[in-house]
Amino acid sequence: MTVDHRQHHLDALRSSISVGLYPIQFLIDLPSTAGDWLQESFSSRRTLQEENARMHAQRLLLQARLQKFEALEAENLRLRELLDSSFKASDRVLIAELMSVDLDPYRHEVLLNKGKAHKVYVGQPLLDAFGVMGQIVEATPYTATAMLITDPAHAIPVQVNRNGLRSIVVGTGKLQELSLPYIPNSADIQAGDLLVTSGLGGRFPPGYPVAEVVAVTVDPGHAFAQITARPLSHLDRSREVLLVWPPAPRRPAIEPVDAGELDGPGEPGATDTGDAAPTDAAPTDASTEATAETVTDTPAASATPATPAPVETPPSAVEQEE
Amino acid sequence: MSALAQRHGGGIIFLSLIVALLLTIVPLPEDLRLLRPDWVLLVLIYWAMALPHRVGVGIGWIMGLINDVLTGMLLGQHALAYCLVIFLTLKLHQRLRLYPLWQQAQSVLVLLALGQLLLLWINGMIGRPIHSWLYWAPSVLGALLWPVLFVLLRGLRRAFRVV
Numbered sequence: 001m002t003v004d005h006r007q008h009h010l011d012a013l014r015s016s017i018s019v020g021l022y023p024i025q026f027l028i029d030l031p032s033t034a035g036d037w038l039q040e041s042f043s044s045r046r047t048l049q050e051e052n053a054r055m056h057a058q059r060l061l062l063q064a065r066l067q068k069f070e071a072l073e074a075e076n077l078r079l080r081e082l083l084d085s086s087f088k089a090s091d092r093v094l095i096a097e098l099m100s101v102d103l104d105p106y107r108h109e110v111l112l113n114k115g116k117a118h119k120v121y122v123g124q125p126l127l128d129a130f131g132v133m134g135q136i137v138e139a140t141p142y143t144a145t146a147m148l149i150t151d152p153a154h155a156i157p158v159q160v161n162r163n164g165l166r167s168i169v170v171g172t173g174k175l176q177e178l179s180l181p182y183i184p185n186s187a188d189i190q191a192g193d194l195l196v197t198s199g200l201g202g203r204f205p206p207g208y209p210v211a212e213v214v215a216v217t218v219d220p221g222h223a224f225a226q227i228t229a230r231p232l233s234h235l236d237r238s239r240e241v242l243l244v245w246p247p248a249p250r251r252p253a254i255e256p257v258d259a260g261e262l263d264g265p266g267e268p269g270a271t272d273t274g275d276a277a278p279t280d281a282a283p284t285d286a287s288t289e290a291t292a293e294t295v296t297d298t299p300a301a302s303a304t305p306a307t308p309a310p311v312e313t314p315p316s317a318v319e320q321e322e
Numbered sequence: 323m324s325a326l327a328q329r330h331g332g333g334i335i336f337l338s339l340i341v342a343l344l345l346t347i348v349p350l351p352e353d354l355r356l357l358r359p360d361w362v363l364l365v366l367i368y369w370a371m372a373l374p375h376r377v378g379v380g381i382g383w384i385m386g387l388i389n390d391v392l393t394g395m396l397l398g399q400h401a402l403a404y405c406l407v408i409f410l411t412l413k414l415h416q417r418l419r420l421y422p423l424w425q426q427a428q429s430v431l432v433l434l435a436l437g438q439l440l441l442l443w444i445n446g447m448i449g450r451p452i453h454s455w456l457y458w459a460p461s462v463l464g465a466l467l468w469p470v471l472f473v474l475l476r477g478l479r480r481a482f483r484v485v
Contacts, residue, residue, distance in 0.1 A: 010397050017391045024340070024392070028347050101347045103394045105355040106445075106452050111394075138394065145394045153450065236352075 015116075018140040025111065025143065029099040092245040093127075094118060098238070099143070108134075108151035108171065112241065115142040120243060123203055127242040131209040131232035132156065132197060136243075148235050149210065150175055158210050159198035163188055166198050169211060169229060175236050178211050180227040185218050187225065195229060205246040331484030335377060338365050338475065339385060347392055356456050359464035362389050363404060363437055367430060368475045370411040371418050373484065382408035399444050403437040410436070423469045431465035 096114040103109045114120050116139050124136040126146045134148040147154050152173040158180075159166050165187060169178045183189060193213040199206025211229035218225050342361035350358060362385050369377035386401030393400075410433060411418070418429055438461050445452060478484070 014391055014397055017388060021343075021388060021392055024343055025347065028344060028349070032349075100349045102349050102355055102358075103347070105358070106450070106457075107394070109394055 014138075015140045018143065022142050025099060025101050028101050029113075032100040094120075094243045094245075096120075096144075096241050096243050098241060103145070108148040108154075108173070108175070108235075109137070110134075110146050110148065112136075112144045112146055112243075113142075114243065115140050115144050117141050119245075120144045125204045125208075125244045125246070127208060127244055128233045128238040128240070129242075130234055130238075131211070132204060133233045133235060133238070133241055135203065146241075148175075149231055149233075150178060150235060156204060156210060157198045157200040158195040159206075160189055160213075161194040161196050161209075165189060166200065167195075169195060172228075176230055177214075178229040178231055180213075180229060181224060183225050183227055185220065185222070185225045189213060189216055189225075189227065191215055205244060329376070329485070331479075331482045332376070334478055334482045334484050335369055335373075338369075338478065341365075343385075343388065343392060346389065356454075357459045357463055359460045359467060360434060360437065363407060363434060364430070364464055364468065364471055365475070366404060366408055367411050367433060368472060370408050371415045372476070372479060374412050374415050376484075377408075378412060379405050379408050396444065396448060399441060402444070403440040406440060407433050407437045423472060426472065427465045427468040430468045431461060434461040434464045 094114065096112040096118075099111045099113050101111045103111065112120075112126075120136055120139045122136055122139055124139075126133045126135055132149060134146045134151070134154065136144050137147045138145040148171070149156055149169065150171040150173065152171050154171040155168050157166065158169050165183075167180050167183050169180055172179050180189075180195075191213050194209060195211045195213065197204040197206055197208045197210055209232050211231050213227060213229045216225055216227050339362065342365040345361040346358070366377065366382055366385060370382070382404040383401045386399075386404035387397065389395075389400040389404075390397050414429070418426055421429065435458065438458065442452060442457065
């Protein structure tokens with residue numbers, strides 16, 4: 001057990017056992033897959049036509065938006081060249097499906113029907129149509145386990161879309177709630193703010209929506225404001241999800257620390273500047289947070305509008321480079 | 323030990339364990355997920371009690387490993403718990419067989435809770451403590467279901483003459 005927890009020598013064993021168990025998982029998933037299939041085959045012509053029409057309309061709408069997006073992308077590229085910063089290509093994605101299989105009820109993990117055979121890797125970001133869902137924590141040949149952002153052992157570096165304020169969003173163990181434990185009382189953040197991935201930590205590509213701030217409670221007795229957010233992705237409803245391969249060559253990632261090592265929200269000492277600690281997106285314990293800070297990849301920071309951070313945040317190394 | 327000479331019905335044991343594994347991951351509504359009893363362990367306890375020469379600590383260990391992989395837990399976590407519980411069942415099997423059903427259920431409750439305690443302890447050590455009292459519900463439910471399961475498996479065992 002210690003070997004499995006601390007090192008990763010047993011991954012091969014786990015993989016081979018899980019291949020043997022795939023039929024069981026497949027069997028359990030079968031009723032819902034078959035249900036979907038039946039529903040599709042027996043839906044009336046009219047329903048299909050309606051759906052088709054709706055999708056046509058939606059496609060038209062999206063394409064119109066895409067035109068604008070392309071123009072914007074070109075403009076963005078041009079401006080970036082002017083600024084001499086690196087260009088980010090769009091990300092490669094793969095659609096995977098959740099298998100309706102229950103895992104440990106005390107963890108927020110889901111099973112996907114794509115695995116190493118489809119080049120899924122540990123630490124890979126997982127999205128749905130509405131935002132970031134989580135990341136892969138375990139990949140076997142035909143399946144992969146993903147940890148959702150609401151798992152209490154998960155943390156993800158984000159940025160407030162409105163003003164670029166950086167922080168970390170931590171899972172709470174409730175499906176509709178996330179918390180931002182490291183934002184000082186005086187920071188400029190309010191209910192309704194959109195939180196997007198900051199790309200710091202190098203695991204999640206920058207600019208994807210994560211959550212929306214629901215409530216900000218400032219209690220002068222506490223060092224940090226109590227902020228809760230609601231995940232934007234449909235964590236309990238999406239069945240189709242997107243696996244993303246971020247384009248930039250990955251630096252040797254910090255070893256995917258085992259999920260279990262985050263014991264609580266971390267001590268205040270490790271997060272001296274509150275919102276300026278760009279930790280690795282992986283669930284890490286407080287001691288590795290400090291090391292993660294020094295190795296974040298720099299170009300990621302310029303992806304989203306980087307207005308000067310609020311006064312009380314000392315500009316981090318990342319910003320000085322710009 | 324004459325039973326060793328004529329082993330019979332291994333398929334039934336195997337099948338019952340497979341069904342238990344299926345029940346372990348079958349999707350349930352969110353509220354019921356926390357109550358799901360440990361089917362694999364219940365079935366293992368039955369076989370270890372009824373046929374101690376066939377199902378022992380080794381099979382418990384293997385089923386535990388499989389359960390770990392299936393539910394994405396730390397490898398060996400369930401295996402250790404199952405080993406302990408099956409070992410105790412083997413030690414107690416002659417006494418357990420004589421108990422009336424409700425008293426058996428009580429003993430099973432203790433065994434299940436012991437297994438869960440071990441899991442809780444390991445989870446706590448790897449930094450995933452569980453604070454809810456509901457954590458113990460699967461043991462209680464498992465013990466409540468024990469009489470039904472016992473009668474069912476005994477029927478199976480007799481019908482297929484598993485020895």
